[in-house]
Amino acid sequence: EDQVTQSPEALRLQEGESSSLNCSYTVSGLRGLFWYRQDPGKGPEFLFTLYSAGEEKEKERLKATLTKKESFLHITAPKPEDSATYLCAVQATSGGYQKVTFGTGTKLQVIP
Amino acid sequence: DVKVTQSSRYLVKRTGEKVFLECVQDMDHENMFWYRQDPGLGLRLIYFSYDVKMKEKGDIPEGYSVSREKKERFSLILESASTNQTSMYLCASSLTSGSRRYFGPGTRLTVT
Numbered sequence: 001e002d003q004v005t006q007s008p009e010a011l012r013l014q015e016g017e018s019s020s021l022n023c024s025y026t027v028s029g030l031r032g033l034f035w036y037r038q039d040p041g042k043g044p045e046f047l048f049t050l051y052s053a054g055e056e057k058e059k060e061r062l063k064a065t066l067t068k069k070e071s072f073l074h075i076t077a078p079k080p081e082d083s084a085t086y087l088c089a090v091q092a093t094s095g096g097y098q099k100v101t102f103g104t105g106t107k108l109q110v111i112p
Numbered sequence: 113d114v115k116v117t118q119s120s121r122y123l124v125k126r127t128g129e130k131v132f133l134e135c136v137q138d139m140d141h142e143n144m145f146w147y148r149q150d151p152g153l154g155l156r157l158i159y160f161s162y163d164v165k166m167k168e169k170g171d172i173p174e175g176y177s178v179s180r181e182k183k184e185r186f187s188l189i190l191e192s193a194s195t196n197q198t199s200m201y202l203c204a205s206s207l208t209s210g211s212r213r214y215f216g217p218g219t220r221l222t223v224t
Contacts, residue, residue: 042217043216087155100210104154
């Protein structure tokens with residue numbers, strides 16, 4: 001069974017204090033890995049897709065990286081507006097179709 | 113800009129009522145999904161549809177049914193609402209079964 005584990009569950013940072021969120025996965029036939037941002041009471045908003053080990057994507061203060069077993073979302077010099085829950089999801093082949101499995105998320109709070 | 117809309121942001125229903133949640137997408141996507149999101153459990157797939165009038169059970173279909181009569185519209189039906197169906201319901205669409213999801217804003221359903 002495909003598994004996606006995110007850590008930590010919650011993270012509190014001071015403004016400007018860089019850190020990383022982790023997404024580790026156990027899937028057969030990884031086809032892609034997604035990162036989403038979710039604000040309270042709203043639907044998840046797409047950030048990145050990564051397809052192969054060694055790939056990196058950047059957007060403003062966020063950089064996502066991928067290895068064969070995990071992905072990291074690095075947040076450089078975060079601001080209070082980066083506070084949100086960050087979700088990771090993996091795409092894998094299952095029973096002839098592509099399945100996407102979500103992690104439970106990391107809730108990030110950035111303190112001014 | 114692509115859009116997924118859901119019929120209600122908040123709903124309060126009584127135990128035993130039949131509940132309809134509607135979702136519309138304007139991207140001409142063939143794939144549509146219904147998830148529920150609960151604290152600590154993440155996003156769980158209820159049902160998905162890969163074509164008009166086609167549906168497939170997800171991981172937690174019990175107590176739910178779906179309808180897809182038109183390509184752009186995917187409805188989730190709670191035949192007889194129960195308190196354990198109190199949750200945030202998220203609709204999504206995607207170009208292929210494994211590609212990134214475009215999420216709606218969510219419906220917060222409370223069953224009393």
